[in-house]
Amino acid sequence: MRLRRAFIAFLLAVGLVGAAVAAPFRIAVVMPSATTDMAFSQSMWSALMIIQKEMGGPSALEIKYTDNMYNVPDAAAAIRDYASQGFDIVIAHGSQYGSSVQEIATDFPQTTFAWGTDVNTFGLPNVYAYTAAAEQGGFVNGVLAAKLTKSRKIGVTGPVEVGDAKTYIDGFVQGVMSVNKGITVSKTWTGSFSDVALMTAAAKTHIANGADVLTGSSQSVVGSIGAAQDNGHVMWFGTQADQASLAPNLVVCSQVYDWTGMLREIIAQHKAGVLGGKTYVLTLENKGLKMAFNPSYRLPGFAKAAAERAIKGIVDGSIKVQP
Amino acid sequence: MKGLISLDVISGIIHTMIGLATPFLYAAIGETFAQSSGVVNLGVDGIMLLSAFAAFYVSLVSGSLALGLLAAAVVGLLMGLLMSLVSVTLKAEQGVSGIGLYMFGLGMSSLLFKVLIGTVKTIDGFKPLPIPFLSDIPVVGKMLFRTNILVYCAFLLVPLAWWVLNKTTLGLKIKAVGQAPAAADSLGISVNGIRYLSVCIGSVLAGIAGASLSISLLNLFQDNLTAGQGFIAVALVYFGGWSPVGVLGGALLFSIVNSFQLWMQVLGAKIPSNIAVMLPYLLTIVALTISVNRARQPAALNKPFERGES
Amino acid sequence: MSANARSDGAARTGRVEMRNIVKCFPGVRANSQVCFDIDPGEVHALLGENGAGKSTLMRQLYGMYQPDEGEILIDGRRLVFRSPADAIRAGIGMIHQHFMLVPTLTVAQNVALGQPSARAPLVDIKGVTERIETLAQEYGLKVDPRAYVWQLSVGEQQRVEILKALYRGAGLIILDEPTAVLTPQEVKDLFETLRRMVAEGHSLIFISHKLYEVMAISDRVTVLRDGKVIGTKLTREVTRDELVKMMVGREVKEVEARPLTPGPVRLRIRGLSAMGDRGTEALKDIDLDIRSGEIVGLAGVSGNGQRELAECLAGMRRPLAGTISAGGRDIGAASLNERVDAGMAYIPEERMRDGAIREFSVQENVFLHDRTKAPFARGIFLNFAKMRSHAAALVRDFSVKTASLDTPIKNLSGGNIQKLIMARELSRKPMVLVAAQPTRGVDIGATDYIHQRLLEQRESGTAILLVSEDLDEIRALSDRIAVMYEGRIIGIVERGEASVEQIGLMMAGVAMSDAMKG
Ligand SMILES: Nc1ncnc2c1ncn2[C@@H]1O[C@H](COP(=O)(O)OP(=O)(O)O)[C@@H](O)[C@H]1O
Numbered sequence A: 001m002r003l004r005r006a007f008i009a010f011l012l013a014v015g016l017v018g019a020a021v022a023a024p025f026r027i028a029v030v031m032p033s034a035t036t037d038m039a040f041s042q043s044m045w046s047a048l049m050i051i052q053k054e055m056g057g058p059s060a061l062e063i064k065y066t067d068n069m070y071n072v073p074d075a076a077a078a079i080r081d082y083a084s085q086g087f088d089i090v091i092a093h094g095s096q097y098g099s100s101v102q103e104i105a106t107d108f109p110q111t112t113f114a115w116g117t118d119v120n121t122f123g124l125p126n127v128y129a130y131t132a133a134a135e136q137g138g139f140v141n142g143v144l145a146a147k148l149t150k151s152r153k154i155g156v157t158g159p160v161e162v163g164d165a166k167t168y169i170d171g172f173v174q175g176v177m178s179v180n181k182g183i184t185v186s187k188t189w190t191g192s193f194s195d196v197a198l199m200t201a202a203a204k205t206h207i208a209n210g211a212d213v214l215t216g217s218s219q220s221v222v223g224s225i226g227a228a229q230d231n232g233h234v235m236w237f238g239t240q241a242d243q244a245s246l247a248p249n250l251v252v253c254s255q256v257y258d259w260t261g262m263l264r265e266i267i268a269q270h271k272a273g274v275l276g277g278k279t280y281v282l283t284l285e286n287k288g289l290k291m292a293f294n295p296s297y298r299l300p301g302f303a304k305a306a307a308e309r310a311i312k313g314i315v316d317g318s319i320k321v322q323p
Numbered sequence B: 001m002k003g004l005i006s007l008d009v010i011s012g013i014i015h016t017m018i019g020l021a022t023p024f025l026y027a028a029i030g031e032t033f034a035q036s037s038g039v040v041n042l043g044v045d046g047i048m049l050l051s052a053f054a055a056f057y058v059s060l061v062s063g064s065l066a067l068g069l070l071a072a073a074v075v076g077l078l079m080g081l082l083m084s085l086v087s088v089t090l091k092a093e094q095g096v097s098g099i100g101l102y103m104f105g106l107g108m109s110s111l112l113f114k115v116l117i118g119t120v121k122t123i124d125g126f127k128p129l130p131i132p133f134l135s136d137i138p139v140v141g142k143m144l145f146r147t148n149i150l151v152y153c154a155f156l157l158v159p160l161a162w163w164v165l166n167k168t169t170l171g172l173k174i175k176a177v178g179q180a181p182a183a184a185d186s187l188g189i190s191v192n193g194i195r196y197l198s199v200c201i202g203s204v205l206a207g208i209a210g211a212s213l214s215i216s217l218l219n220l221f222q223d224n225l226t227a228g229q230g231f232i233a234v235a236l237v238y239f240g241g242w243s244p245v246g247v248l249g250g251a252l253l254f255s256i257v258n259s260f261q262l263w264m265q266v267l268g269a270k271i272p273s274n275i276a277v278m279l280p281y282l283l284t285i286v287a288l289t290i291s292v293n294r295a296r297q298p299a300a301l302n303k304p305f306e307r308g309e310s
Numbered sequence C: 001m002s003a004n005a006r007s008d009g010a011a012r013t014g015r016v017e018m019r020n021i022v023k024c025f026p027g028v029r030a031n032s033q034v035c036f037d038i039d040p041g042e043v044h045a046l047l048g049e050n051g052a053g054k055s056t057l058m059r060q061l062y063g064m065y066q067p068d069e070g071e072i073l074i075d076g077r078r079l080v081f082r083s084p085a086d087a088i089r090a091g092i093g094m095i096h097q098h099f100m101l102v103p104t105l106t107v108a109q110n111v112a113l114g115q116p117s118a119r120a121p122l123v124d125i126k127g128v129t130e131r132i133e134t135l136a137q138e139y140g141l142k143v144d145p146r147a148y149v150w151q152l153s154v155g156e157q158q159r160v161e162i163l164k165a166l167y168r169g170a171g172l173i174i175l176d177e178p179t180a181v182l183t184p185q186e187v188k189d190l191f192e193t194l195r196r197m198v199a200e201g202h203s204l205i206f207i208s209h210k211l212y213e214v215m216a217i218s219d220r221v222t223v224l225r226d227g228k229v230i231g232t233k234l235t236r237e238v239t240r241d242e243l244v245k246m247m248v249g250r251e252v253k254e255v256e257a258r259p260l261t262p263g264p265v266r267l268r269i270r271g272l273s274a275m276g277d278r279g280t281e282a283l284k285d286i287d288l289d290i291r292s293g294e295i296v297g298l299a300g301v302s303g304n305g306q307r308e309l310a311e312c313l314a315g316m317r318r319p320l321a322g323t324i325s326a327g328g329r330d331i332g333a334a335s336l337n338e339r340v341d342a343g344m345a346y347i348p349e350e351r352m353r354d355g356a357i358r359e360f361s362v363q364e365n366v367f368l369h370d371r372t373k374a375p376f377a378r379g380i381f382l383n384f385a386k387m388r389s390h391a392a393a394l395v396r397d398f399s400v401k402t403a404s405l406d407t408p409i410k411n412l413s414g415g416n417i418q419k420l421i422m423a424r425e426l427s428r429k430p431m432v433l434v435a436a437q438p439t440r441g442v443d444i445g446a447t448d449y450i451h452q453r454l455l456e457q458r459e460s461g462t463a464i465l466l467v468s469e470d471l472d473e474i475r476a477l478s479d480r481i482a483v484m485y486e487g488r489i490i491g492i493v494e495r496g497e498a499s500v501e502q503i504g505l506m507m508a509g510v511a512m513s514d515a516m517k518g
């Protein structure tokens, strides 16, 4: 009997492995910028890579992607393609893809769609929405920045004043003000996600005006790096991805979006037959948001302590950050 | 807010403007050569992209900025030869071949970037090179004479291009070929030869424009680094009435408006940001409509040359 | 064989021979087995109707086209010209029918273009200017080296073309229809220059339709017809009539207008003023009546308002003041269509710009005005069968030479395009016809034909305004001649009342009363 049971278990195991080999779990992702953008798209891409490794490599989790889909109709076509190819989960990684997801998801009720950053699942049972409480990390970065600035001038740069770029900056300003109301925070918006030359000029303008701390939505980091090349005494605070490797002597701390927890849960739910209907919000508390201190930046103890107090306060609810 | 128009601010605005204008100058002066000979090269942006990548990658790998610059020029030259082959020898519609060249440059630079580098990296680009004495002049020195070699060269290019186009036998031939190719041909001038040369001059300069972004001003490469600057450069040629001095005016105007709006934002002037960023483009369109002097447009612009058609 | 622009004294080119030249274009044998030669110091005229192949032959001599067959020899040595550069090096220059100048450059720059410079890489403007001034002095070619070409009159532009050839040291100069665009005075000046060139030892190939010019200037004459040489004669041994017969293939007699009593006034112009292209007043207070069955010739040196007057009548230019009435109907502000309805027809000066659409077929060009009218259209539909038979009839009646009704009009010769435009305009049986330079650049056969048609039209009662710079044409056809000077009609003379000289004086601005005294 025992032998038989063991034998059946063995067969089952072989069968399962075999099934896994024959039909890996399949995820497709459509992104507005490059997987290597050191920011929004890369944050999702890195998370997927980690999940793939956890699950046992490409044979267990097949991942397909289409990046640089800044044109929404093209993105919609890609999303529909992946859904019709029978992917288990299709991730539409951009807040501009909402209406496309809403339309396509009704045509493919067996497929899970996840999209963000937004909170709206459109009441569809096969759509997940996800977003990040970017103001939380923004607040922490703001506290740090306020502690470190000598000129008491801080520059904020970004492409356009919307989405998590805006909530991040709102949180950042609250953080700065919580430390010192006398610090000037000035903002520039360039109007373009890709115009690096203008972003650089914006950062240089802040520096020329006396700013010694810069932050902004993640795309702007490249511009600030360019600007800081001429002037080494500038600090940068990042968001979305860990930007320390870009400029080890410039980046102090980054708020990192970690989508792995969310991805694990969505995959498990899908396997259990739940295809959507929920909104995920990354927070410091659920560890979807992490503060990545740049190890090669010599951060003074008092500043680090203040940052950690802020994190603790946000997590335990004693500090409220307005989004 | 306080002291919006202080001396420091003005000098800051001008300094920012000079940096912004540099790639436009290379690209638009180059395009002036191509268009003066009768070829509209809409592929400037693509050339800038692939050359920016080449300059960046070669500098990164070899550690030599000079080699990077050379690589950009070579890439520009090769793309110029391709453009000439398609639009001059094969007489394809110039607008279409230019857009094709742009798509090629955009796609190729993105692909190579992914394969060869993969992620955003930075390098040490050309360092500021203060000019002795001049850079010590108060205000002006800081404003104009503490920037890097590629920026100085961009501004020196203006009188040089003016001189070539207006004073030399080559310039005379280029203009003749653009205005009256049949006349040039009847004097034994090789119309296609001059067009190849002009397009290639323009493309090499577009290549250097790309390099000025990736190894002198921004010191990095990423997808679609130019963000359409090459197309603005083409518009500046019309704006400048096909003259290097006009192009300089256009490039400075476009850049100073940009630089001005950035400074106003930094200083906290109460202009909605989306209006502020629209300003340069709005101004360009308005200025284009007002200023374009069709009379100076090369008469054979966009027309392939065929002997015997009158 | 000198290409050295600086060598003083005239350049000479040896005996040039073209042997058995064959040149084909798609569907046309433009030259077949043509033999042509020219001796040093000779003026050899090349005569032939439009499309006879004269320009094609000369373009091969100038290296612009390569012959399909045959060879070119200079002093017995066979040469192959791959481009004009080769021909220039061999001492050949060409003044093209359509000038080859860069309008945005100065005279000196045009002359220097493509030539080695003494101050390379700079253009040696000073040196070139001096050289131009010397040449201009020597050959009587008055022109300002510093002026931009677009500022120059047609005659001046031609002088620049000649200077270009001389500057390049051309010993043999080809002049392709050089007089077609000139005023009588300018033709006289040109001939003076040509004579000086011959005296300096240049050889000239002179292409023209105008027989008296050929008779006046050439030593020998070769006639081409349909790409073939009909004959080569010593000029002093042939008569005008013989040449015409060789050219056209039949006898052509001078047209003569039968005396007619004009009918009622059909076109009445009162106090007409208008601006010119340069924003100055080009027409000043014009009064003119034209009666049914009358041709009024409008004479004048080009640029004195003739073109603007014709354009005002055609509705292509807005008058500033004054009235125009056709058959009693005021058409001063009427649209083009309304003018057509009022019985106006217009043969434009720039026939390829205003009279036809280059890329359109012969048939389509016939229907530029009448597309939407019965019997060719019903509602929005066109009746192609009707259109085709009408177009075919016009092509036949006006003997337009074209490969087919579907040939793009740009492939037709100037004379045939003009005939087609005439056919189109006259087929509407107009009450008033404005014909601007109807025979400019048109060959003898077609000119004769057009003249006859105009006279027929006169006899059928049309009021005709004939604008022409060809005084002979005006004098042969007009019942009255109105002379324009600086935007005004300076005088009107009856047929036969004034001599060429008297009209010439009025064209130069001399008041009629003074001119008629002389
Ligand atoms: N480039 C060309 N392509 C095709 N046909 C041509 C071309 N040039 C001339 N032809 C044709 O060759 C014939 C001779 O033309 P051309 O030499 O210009 O005559 P001409 O100068 O005697 O008026 C005409 O039928 C003309 O239509």
Ligand SMILES: [Mg+2]
Pocket: C051, C054, C055, C056, C097, C176
């Ligand atoms: Mg001809």
